[in-house]
Amino acid sequence: MRKSIKLTCLIAIALVVGLTSFSLGDDKIIVAVSIPPQVEFVQNVGGGFVDIIEMVPPYSSPETYEPTPGQMKQLSRAKVYFKIGTDLDFEINLMKKLVSINPQLLIIDCSKDIDLLAHGAAKKAEDSYKKHEHGHYDPHVWNSLRNVRVMIDNITDGLITIDSIHKSDYLANAASYKAKLDSLDLAISDMFKNSAKRTFIVIHPAWGYFARDYNLIELPIEAEGKEPAAADIKNLIKTAQAQNIRTVFVSPQFNSASAEVIAREIGGVVEYIDPLNGHFLENILKTAQKIAASLKES
Numbered sequence: 575m576r577k578s579i580k581l582t583c584l585i586a587i588a589l590v591v592g593l594t595s596f597s598l599g600d601d602k603i604i605v606a607v608s609i610p611p612q613v614e615f616v617q618n619v620g621g622g623f624v625d626i627i628e629m630v631p632p633y634s635s636p637e638t639y640e641p642t643p644g645q646m647k648q649l650s651r652a653k654v655y656f657k658i659g660t661d662l663d664f665e666i667n668l669m670k671k672l673v674s675i676n677p678q679l680l681i682i683d684c685s686k687d688i689d690l691l692a693h694g695a696a697k698k699a700e701d702s703y704k705k706h707e708h709g710h711y712d713p714h715v716w717n718s719l720r721n722v723r724v725m726i727d728n729i730t731d732g733l734i735t736i737d738s739i740h741k742s743d744y745l746a747n748a749a750s751y752k753a754k755l756d757s758l759d760l761a762i763s764d765m766f767k768n769s770a771k772r773t774f775i776v777i778h779p780a781w782g783y784f785a786r787d788y789n790l791i792e793l794p795i796e797a798e799g800k801e802p803a804a805a806d807i808k809n810l811i812k813t814a815q816a817q818n819i820r821t822v823f824v825s826p827q828f829n830s831a832s833a834e835v836i837a838r839e840i841g842g843v844v845e846y847i848d849p850l851n852g853h854f855l856e857n858i859l860k861t862a863q864k865i866a867a868s869l870k871e872s
Contacts, residue, residue, distance in 0.1 A: 610852030659685035660713035682732035
């Protein structure tokens with residue numbers, strides 16, 4: 575009888591320990607982000623303390639994506655949402671819905687304190703929010719190592735707000751990732767330091783902040799999200815020929831037909847660069863290498 579009782583107690587203890595271990599293993603903060611690159615940002619700061627919901631899947635455009643019912647259900651359990659914070663239609667529409675499904679959700683603006691590009695001029699992010707001028711600013715803030723440094727600070731502040739117990743971990747993780755950003759920034763700066771040519775052609779204007787960082791000129795085929803007119807294509811061809819540009823960069827999220835026309839007319843090539851690749855550091859290095867190589871073409 576005593577052996578039976580002891581065995582029962584041991585089984586009960588084992589079950590409790592097992593359940594406790596499972597609970598602790600799953601006791602992570604549920605956070606949400608808009609686009610794939612943010613997953614890397616938040617993961618590098620949050621480490622093992624976070625589970626991340628990615629809203630816009632790879633190869634989809636954050637300017638037109640509609641969240642699924644399943645994603646909305648996931649968001650109802652999230653503690654914090656790290657939005658890009660610029661003029662993306664996706665986020666503007668989503669923020670309105672979040673108020674009703676998760677009123678306690680903390681929303682962190684990742685673009686806070688970033689100088690936003692507006693018609694070629696840098697503007698403070700807070701000006702955009704005060705004016706509410708949708709579409710006035712370039713939303714692609716993440717395609718800049720220097721901007722991401724600011725975004726990491728905003729992400730760190732957000733995680734500390736909801737989980738101050740792990741403040742030291744978040745600060746240490748953020749410092750480590752920012753060191754990688756700084757190192758890569760220096761390396762990319764060296765790539766363009768002695769380049770006589772500074773202009774590159776892209777299908778979609780997702781690299782304006784990257785161009786600003788390294789004193790380059792981004793020449794987009796699209797204009798305000800619209801397909802170019804025949805006259806626009808003709809002008810781009812003339813510009814490319816005059817500046818001896820031989821590469822036209824396209825993205826997997828957008829139709830490349832007009833880029834292929836231009837490349838054919840200038841005797842050049844079409845090259846893919848992805849503004850939404852989730853492997854951010856690796857991707858921005860590869861992008862820089864491709865652009866730098868195109869500027870050396872004669």
